[in-house]
Amino acid sequence: MTETLLSVRDLKVSYRVGRGSLDAVDGVSFDVPRGSILGLVGESGCGKTTVARALTRVMADNAFISGGSMLFDGRDLAALSERDMNALRWREIAFIPQSAMNSLDPVYTVEYQLNEVLRLRGGMGRTEARKRCEELFEMVGIEAGRLRDYPHQFSGGMRQRVAIALALALNPKLVIADEPVTALDVIVQRQILDQLRDLQRQLGLSVILVTHDISVVAYICDRTVVMYAGRVAEQGTMEATLTQPSHPYSMGLRNAFPDLQGAASGVLTPIEGAPPSLADPPPGCRFAPRCPFSIEVCASVTPPQVEVEPGHFAACHRAGEAPLLRERARHVSTWMAEA
Amino acid sequence: MRPPATGTGKPLVSIREARLHYRVGGALSALRGRSSVVKAVDGVSFDIARGESIGLLGESGCGKTSMGRLLLKLESPTGGEILFDGEDVARLRGKALRHYRARTQLIFQNPFDAVNPRFTIRSILAEPLENAGLSKDEHDARIVAALELVRLPQPAQYLDRYPHQLSGGQLQRVVMARALILQPDFVVADEPVSMLDVSVRAGVLNVFRDVRDRLGLTAIYISHDLALVRYVCERTIVMYLGKVMEDGPTEDIVREPLHPYSRALVAAVPVPNPHQSHDPLPIGRGAPDPRNPPSGCVFRDRCPLAFDRCASEVPALREAGTRHVACHLF
Numbered sequence: 001m002t003e004t005l006l007s008v009r010d011l012k013v014s015y016r017v018g019r020g021s022l023d024a025v026d027g028v029s030f031d032v033p034r035g036s037i038l039g040l041v042g043e044s045g046c047g048k049t050t051v052a053r054a055l056t057r058v059m060a061d062n063a064f065i066s067g068g069s070m071l072f073d074g075r076d077l078a079a080l081s082e083r084d085m086n087a088l089r090w091r092e093i094a095f096i097p098q099s100a101m102n103s104l105d106p107v108y109t110v111e112y113q114l115n116e117v118l119r120l121r122g123g124m125g126r127t128e129a130r131k132r133c134e135e136l137f138e139m140v141g142i143e144a145g146r147l148r149d150y151p152h153q154f155s156g157g158m159r160q161r162v163a164i165a166l167a168l169a170l171n172p173k174l175v176i177a178d179e180p181v182t183a184l185d186v187i188v189q190r191q192i193l194d195q196l197r198d199l200q201r202q203l204g205l206s207v208i209l210v211t212h213d214i215s216v217v218a219y220i221c222d223r224t225v226v227m228y229a230g231r232v233a234e235q236g237t238m239e240a241t242l243t244q245p246s247h248p249y250s251m252g253l254r255n256a257f258p259d260l261q262g263a264a265s266g267v268l269t270p271i272e273g274a275p276p277s278l279a280d281p282p283p284g285c286r287f288a289p290r291c292p293f294s295i296e297v298c299a300s301v302t303p304p305q306v307e308v309e310p311g312h313f314a315a316c317h318r319a320g321e322a323p324l325l326r327e328r329a330r331h332v333s334t335w336m337a338e339a
Numbered sequence: 340m341r342p343p344a345t346g347t348g349k350p351l352v353s354i355r356e357a358r359l360h361y362r363v364g365g366a367l368s369a370l371r372g373r374s375s376v377v378k379a380v381d382g383v384s385f386d387i388a389r390g391e392s393i394g395l396l397g398e399s400g401c402g403k404t405s406m407g408r409l410l411l412k413l414e415s416p417t418g419g420e421i422l423f424d425g426e427d428v429a430r431l432r433g434k435a436l437r438h439y440r441a442r443t444q445l446i447f448q449n450p451f452d453a454v455n456p457r458f459t460i461r462s463i464l465a466e467p468l469e470n471a472g473l474s475k476d477e478h479d480a481r482i483v484a485a486l487e488l489v490r491l492p493q494p495a496q497y498l499d500r501y502p503h504q505l506s507g508g509q510l511q512r513v514v515m516a517r518a519l520i521l522q523p524d525f526v527v528a529d530e531p532v533s534m535l536d537v538s539v540r541a542g543v544l545n546v547f548r549d550v551r552d553r554l555g556l557t558a559i560y561i562s563h564d565l566a567l568v569r570y571v572c573e574r575t576i577v578m579y580l581g582k583v584m585e586d587g588p589t590e591d592i593v594r595e596p597l598h599p600y601s602r603a604l605v606a607a608v609p610v611p612n613p614h615q616s617h618d619p620l621p622i623g624r625g626a627p628d629p630r631n632p633p634s635g636c637v638f639r640d641r642c643p644l645a646f647d648r649c650a651s652e653v654p655a656l657r658e659a660g661t662r663h664v665a666c667h668l669f
Contacts, residue, residue: 043536044507141624155626156399185563186607190620212537215609219617238611256541258566261615264590265662268570270542274506275648 001164005073005206006032006174007054012067013047013054022279023066026230029305032174032223037200037207039221039238041214045275046227048210052176054078056095057085057126070295072294073173090121094167096177100159104151110162111147117134136165140195157188164196171203178210214257219244226250229275229286232305236312246314246322248291251329269335285317292334293318293325345466349388351424351525351557352410357383358407358418359581375627379405381581382419384656387525392551392558394568396604397578400629403561406578410559411443412436423525441471444518446528446547451509454502461498465496467521485516488553489546498563503551508539512546519550526551529561544570565608569593577601580627580637587662597664599642636667646669 015026025047030037042048053059055070055077070077077085089095097103105113113131118129125233134144139163151159153185160180167175179188180196195221195338209221217224217238224241224251226234234247245251252271259266273290276282282289288298297317304317328334359380378645380402387393395403408414409421412428421428423439431439447453463555464482473481479498486494488511509541511531517524528547533542548571551558560571568575568589575589577598585598596602603622623641633640638650659669 010631043538157626186565186609187398187603187620187622188607188608188626192623194617194619213609214537215611218613219609219612219615242611242613253537254611256538257611258564258570259610259612260566260569260605261595261610261612264569264593268544270508270540270545271538272542274508274539 001304001324003009003034004031005034006208007071008051008055008068009071010068011051011054011078012065013059013069014049014066016062016064017279021066023281024063024230024278025054026281027068028230028232029068030209030225030232030235032206034173034206035090035200036203036222037197037209037220038223038225039217040208040210040225040227041212041217042227043212043280045229047230048227051180051227052095052178052208052210055176055212056089056093058089058095070179074186090117090172091170092172093174093176094172094205096160096163096175096180098179099183100163101151101156103160103163106151109148109150110154111338114147114166114169117166121171122170132169136169139199139314140165140166148202155188156184157192160184161195161251164192164199168199168203168205170207174206174208175200176208179212180209181216182211182213184253189216190219194209214242215255215276226253230278231286232313232315233287233311234314234316236309240309240312244309244312245326245329246312246319247287247316248293248318248329249287250314251326252290252335255329255335267332269332271335292335293328349425351389351391352387353422354385354387354410355422357406357409357416358422359402359409359414360417369448374403375630378437378581378632380409380416383581383583384419385576385583387405387557387559389524389554391574392556392560393577394565394575395559395561396563396565396568396575398563398627400580400627401578402581403578404529405562405581407559411445411527412439412524413445414547420496439527441467441521442523443525443527444521444523446515446518446526446531448530448617449533449534449552450507450514451502452555453514454510454517456502459499459501460505463513464517464520465500467517468488471521482516484518486513486515488519488550489516490549491511491516506539506541507535511535511543515543515546515550519554522554523556525557525559527559527561528551530563530617533562533564533568565593565605566610577604580629580632583656583663583665584635584638586656586660587664591661597603597662597669598638598666599644599668600638627633636665 009029010029012026014023040048045211048281065078080289082136113175114133115129118124118132133147142161181192195200221238224238225232233249234241245254255269271290284300285298285303288294303315303317305313306314308319308322355621357380361376361377363375397403409416415429447586465478465654468478483494491512562568571590575592576583577585579600585601596605603620606620621643635651636649639645654665654667656663
């Protein structure tokens, strides 16, 4: 089934700062097919977490959706009243935060916190909730005996499992996970990813996984959306975006990433410079100031999303030359600053 | 700058059966008979040759950071000894200790926590120079040279800026410059790039490699990420619950890890490749409990290959080909 569960169109999210505002997300569009995992990738400040937050409409006090739509199962999340939105949270859209330590309340047992969701949100009775708690713990591989424990009594990996159990409590359709494994050690990271993928398949969930780590995307995602400075740089299937990156930023990311399966002599190549300030973004392509392939038009005209292959888009004026650029991007000298 | 140190045969640092045990739980728990000992570092021995870079690899709680703190004398060992240039570090006092402090340096994990936000870059970098008693006239030249060393272009422009005006990558280079400004022989880098974005991380790692080679530094690189350790260190020491599991050439460990724990660690490293194994890791679930490690081999409760002997006898670190492994199977 490749029906679309969520369709984000031209989403704009702004923050009020001082007397003006800043567009942290500026015209982002993507689809999440039912039963798939979408990786939302990018570096600090690219707007990936802001998109995730906008989808749950739990945003910072000074943030607001300033344009576009988020069509979820036929309803526009951007236009729903707070009351209707609240009815969707946990039941249809659930959130897994980066640090479960900060999202679980330290003074209550985890059972109490699961119960809060099951009984208040899900309208379950005491016995039904109790049964569901045990079921959820079994699903994420924790003994039911530990339901009465407090968050600090769990290790980091276990707490993240509790956060997953909490998100799945009411059988949501969409789970948004914001860097769910970033704070964890590699072994636990892998075990949590395996768990997440198994449950996603078992339950037919749709997942948006927000991450900075392209190897996490490679391990678990079906589709990739690469963001840069508030916009989508590239999107397509995970395989296409990783093996045939068609935006210079994605090519650069790939070069900067160590690969344990690669040759020992491989050299990591940084992308010189830093992302632009969103308070005063450059005109045209926002990656142009750091892009080794930028041409005159890049500095003035915002690049459109070009379909390089069916379903694979790159927002680049030179997307047509992607294979050639990919070849040149492999060489370290291409990325050296001419300083 | 100094020419790279050449091998004089004797190691720069020798760690002999180093132990760092903490008593946990307060006086009340002690009265109730509940206080326990956490063995953060438990009988670790290895030599660090001059000019060598060693990666200390392991998960949180394995003792890698404690080991780094011992090496810098930020903690004193509760057992064993650490010899720096042949001298027992624990006995250093006065002038000798100050000299040792200048020769050994730490590069911090989070650059934003490592510097005082109210200091300008100039004062951040001047502090070690003042401590070393250098005259003020020399400061600016030394500071600019240190910033050039870490490849900050046009360093003079940064001197009067504050940390928040720099990007993470730039600030991490400043932190590196501060560690190098007194021309140390030995640096400990504790996860120096874990707070940085991927596109910037590569640049900082390249500077680290380059500076180390140019100055002939001896270095310890602490990380949980084998892919990064491999990029920086020719030798890796894998730690688990305060003990060394495997010690050998990084490339050998990457290609063919011997210790069952190293195998799991290598298999767990995520790779940016769509075609990769999704097999379950060869390791039991759960987390190591430093307060209550198993008898015998500390890894045995998560080891898929454990057998009777593992519960009764602590495996010694034995030679196995190019490396040393602490496992009864070798």
